Amino acid sequence: MTDSAAVGVATGSRWRTIPDWMDLLLRFLVGGTFVYASFDKILDPAGFAQSIAHYRLAPAWLLHPMAMLVPWLELVAGGAMILGFARRGAAWLVILMLAMFMAAIGSAMARGLDISCGCFGTEDAHAVGLSLLLRDLALLAGAVVLAAARATRRSF
Amino acid sequence: MAESAPGIRPFARARPLREASLLLALALTAAGLSWAVRTPRLPLRADLAVYELDLGFPLVPAAEAVALFLDNACVPVDTRAGAPARRIPGSFALGQETFDDDLREVFDFLSPADPLLVYGDGNLLVAAAVAGRLRERGFTDIRLLQGSLDGWEQAGGEIQTDDVIQAEEGGAGHD
Incomplete structure (x- = not known):
């Protein structure tokens, strides 16, 4: 039994182990997606604010702070996930963000809003719809695995 | 390993929360600095x-x-x-x-x-x-x-x- 697995057993926690390759793959897929998604938004916060405003959910006092914070949170959490630094905390932040994104997309779909997602910046013309929800769901599954499982060896 | 379990348990539970808080603080700092140095500055309250x-x-x-x-x-x-x-x-x-x-x-x-x-x-x-x-x-x-x-x-x-x-x-x- 490896040290990490031993800790999982000794503490009686629910943590499971996953193979190193899967851990690395998930970290790069989920973390990389978030890092990539952050770039355009960091460079153009006003454009991202417009994308958020299209959802008609955020009040005036929250719109700009969100437009400024969320991209950096994506970059920091995604980067940390890739680097294996604070990976479980990063995974939980990613889960929270994905839950928020999915709720916004679902709400927009329910209200029949024909808007672009804005997920990958202001030029992202991907319309809000089921495919987006499924994509976020896949990312969410990856993040949940990363939050709940440990690699067989410690991350670099 | 088994003897250390009582000490590890609360630490292990709190760790993701502390990690998330640290990352959130980093993101807040970066966003604040970015907002402060960027011109034109986005107003804090949107119209x-x-x-x-x-x-x-x-x-x-x-x-x-x-x-x-x-x-x-x-x-x-x-x-x-x-x-x-x-x-x-x-x-x-x-x-x-x-x-x-x-x-x-x-x-x-x-x-x-x-x-x-x-x-x-x-x-x-x-x-x-x-x-x-x-x-x-x-x-x-x-x-x-x-x-x-x-x-x-x-x-x-x-x-x-x-x-x-x-x-x-x-x-x-x-x-």
């Missing part, structure tokens, strides 16, 4: 009317508008009331209150297919109102200049003043 307008007409940042103008890819429309002393060269004056009279004067020079760049004093509600009237009259390619003439000038856009107008046109007309 939702600005974003509502975007749903009707695309907003064009000043730098992009200047590039369009230099490529002769837009026809500027000035929505400001009165006779402003400074304007984008070649602007057609279409005020919100005097729209019908103003349009009658310039209608022969405008085609519904012209790509219009509508601007004003920075109040996009007025610019959007005029843009809406233009759309009703059949104009299809309408964009709003984000900001005012100051932003246009800061982006390197040319400004025409009354002196030039009077010299060129003998003081007549706005366009």
Whole structure:
């Protein structure tokens, strides 16, 4: 039994182990997606604010702070996930963000809003719809695995 | 290993929360610094009317508008009331209150297919109102200049003043 697995057993926690390759793959897929998604938004916060405003959910006092914070949170959490630094905390932040994104997309779909997602910046013309929800769901599954499982060896 | 379990357990449970808090603090710091050094700075409280307008007409940042103008890819429309002393060269004056009279004067020079760049004093509600009237009259390619003439000038856009107008046109007309 490896040290990490031993800790999982000794503490009686629910943590499971996953193979190193899967851990690395998930970290790069989920973390990389978030890092990539952050770039355009960091460079153009006003454009991202417009994308958020299209959802008609955020009040005036929250719109700009969100437009400024969320991209950096994506970059920091995604980067940390890739680097294996604070990976479980990063995974939980990613889960929270994905839950928020999915709720916004679902709400927009329910209200029949024909808007672009804005997920990958202001030029992202991907319309809000089921495919987006499924994509976020896949990312969410990856993040949940990363939050709940440990690699067989410690991350670099 | 088993002896250390009681000490590890609360630590292991709290660790993801502490890690998430640390990352959140990092992101907050980076966002704050980015906001502080970036110009023009995004106001902390948004004017939702600005974003509502975007749903009707695309907003064009000043730098992009200047590039369009230099490529002769837009026809500027000035929505400001009165006779402003400074304007984008070649602007057609279409005020919100005097729209019908103003349009009658310039209608022969405008085609519904012209790509219009509508601007004003920075109040996009007025610019959007005029843009809406233009759309009703059949104009299809309408964009709003984000900001005012100051932003246009800061982006390197040319400004025409009354002196030039009077010299060129003998003081007549706005366009």
